[in-house]
Amino acid sequence: MVIVIGVALFAFIAGDAWKVLQPHQSHDxxxxxxxxxxxxxxxxxxxxxxxxxxxxxxxxxxxxxxxxxxxxxxxxxxxxxxxxxxxxxxxxxxxxxxxxxxxxxxxxxxxxxxxxxxxxxxxxxxxxxxxxxxxxxxxxxxxxxxxxxxxxxxxxxxxxxxxxxxxxxxxxxxxVAKALLSNPVEAQATFDGRTSQYDLLFTAVPYSFVPDSAVSVKESELKELYNKKKEQFKQYQETRDIKYVDVQVTASAEDKAAIQKEVDEATEQLAGVTEDYTAFIRSTGSEVPYVDLLSNKTALPSDVAARLDSASIGSVYGPYYNGSDNTINSFKVLAKGAAADSVQFRQIQVIAEDAAKTKALSDSIYTALKGGADFVELAKKYGQTGESNWLTAAQYEVLSLTEII
Missing domain, CATH: 1.10.4030 (Triger factor/SurA peptide-binding fold)
Incomplete structure (x- = not known):
């Protein structure tokens, strides 16, 4: 028995090895x-x-x-x-x-x-x-x-x-389209199809109105139709039938209390900070970094924007629960101000072989412009138009957010 199994196993391995070593195997x-x-x-x-x-x-x-x-x-x-x-x-x-x-x-x-x-x-x-x-x-x-x-x-x-x-x-x-020519018969059929009109009456009986007992279907008929139609429903991608249990995971009372405590502590710390907000925000492990720039209200989360008018400068608003994203939030208003919502600018972008040469080239362009060189002509020298563009605050804020993400 041991000998027979050993020989069979060797034959199996040798067979696979022979397939691997066979030349001209199709990999198409x-x-x-x-x-x-x-x-x-x-x-x-x-x-x-x-x-x-x-x-x-x-x-x-x-x-x-x-x-x-x-x-x-x-x-x-x-x-x-x-x-x-x-x-x-x-x-x-x-x-x-x-x-x-x-x-x-x-x-x-x-x-x-x-x-x-x-x-x-x-x-x-x-x-x-x-x-x-x-x-x-x-x-x-x-x-x-x-x-x-x-x-x-x-x-x-x-x-x-x-x-x-x-x-x-x-x-x-x-x-191909130019090679297709119409013929008189086709032209007449097309004309008749567009101009001929018919008066008719018809009736339709929905399948649901026909009782099952009125129709007799043989097993052989089902098999014949199945064999005839099955290629139409062939799936060329592998599929799987799976069974799964959908379990909704929600925070327990203990989880909510722990989160609330953590936010309360962070809120208290935020109220006491008066400088170096970047270091403070980084120390909290926040997913949203601190950006020392004025932001348009439209660029802020909707729940924060809705509460801005109720918050005073230097004060902390919150914690409060936001039902739209199931979060507990706090924020601090550092300053408010009015600023232009757009800026017009021109630019010349250059890249050299390395950072040092790029900086040297940029400095030479800057010096030339300060000396009165024509911006557009200088831009054309580097394959650019030198045209002016407008950048709105909304575009800048979206760009900054994209870079952060």
Whole structure:
């Protein structure tokens, strides 16, 4: 018995080892027009598109559902591009660099409206912003480009590639549409379908009105229909049937008392602090940092904004319970003031090989401007427009909050 099991086990292991050592094992995920897509190439396309989606949505990771959507979209795009690629190649249809430049110059393509290269005032694609970025990136290529610049360049490379594929598809579809000619029979049928009118009466009997006893269905009929229709409902993604228990976790009376005590102590400490609020807020482990700037009421949480008029300068308001987010809060009003809600500015952004050279270049530009140099002409020297822009308080506060998060 021991010998038989040992031989069987060896045969099993040897069989698996033979499969591993077999050459020419298929590692393809699909095939289009005879061209196989390897798993490695497919994974590379998925990773590329994943980074594009994350950058577009401003997130650091995708959940399982979003990842599956990315995989489906990558495969769909691959199939479409391969099918069109074969046809346009045989027809001699191409897209020249000049055509892509015309698309960028027009700036109305939907893909361009999704990029970060948009004018903050108009919200439209800004070709100057793109050129400025490409110039800065090319200067950094000799050194080690920052991770953010590298990611943004990969994003733009994807957009540029997609623009070419999109233009090829447009050309091919236009060619097909122009090749379709109407005939007299079809034209007459279309005309009759639009002009002919009929008077009719009809009646409908809902299924719910038909008693089950009036219909007899054989088991063989059910099986026949099942076999006929089952391919329509085939699922290509793995699914699981699960059972779970939904337990709502709520704070106990002891938990609430402990939180209330902690907030009471922090409130008392906040009332006694008169300087160096940054160090105090950091010592409490607060998730919201202290920013020594006046904030517009609209930038504050709604529960705080609603109570501002009831709080005096230098006093602490709270603790109070906020039912909308189930929190206990306190805040202190340090100052109130009136300020302009927007500022007009111009800027020239430059990046050199390292921080020291960047600072030296910035200093030379600053010195030139102080000496009376023309701002716009100097900006054009570095591939920028030098145009004035408006920045509102709301935009600045949202930007600051985004950077903090």
């Amino acid at each position: 995920v699909g095939e289009v027009n005879g061209d196989a897509l390897s798993a490695q190439e497919y994974q590379g396309l998925v990773e590329e598109y994943t980074e594009v989606v994350k950058l577009s949505r401003g997130v650091s990771a995708l959940n399982d559902e979003q990842t599956n959507q990315v995989r489906d979209e990558v495969w769909r795009s691959y199939v479409n591009n391969k099918l069109i690629e074969k046809e346009v190649k045989s027809l001699g249809i191409t897209v020249s660099p000049a055509e892509i430049q015309d698309i960028l110059k027009a700036g109305v393509h939907p893909l361009l409206q999704q990029t970060p290269f948009r004018n903050p005032q108009t919200g439209k694609f800004d070709r100057d912003m793109l050129n400025k970025f490409l110039v800065e990136y090319s200067r950094m290529k000799g050194s080690q480009a920052s991770e953010q610049y590298a990611a943004l360049y990969k994003y733009w490379s994807f957009i540029e590639k997609t623009l070419v594929q999109s233009r090829l598809a447009e050309k091919y579809q236009t060619l």
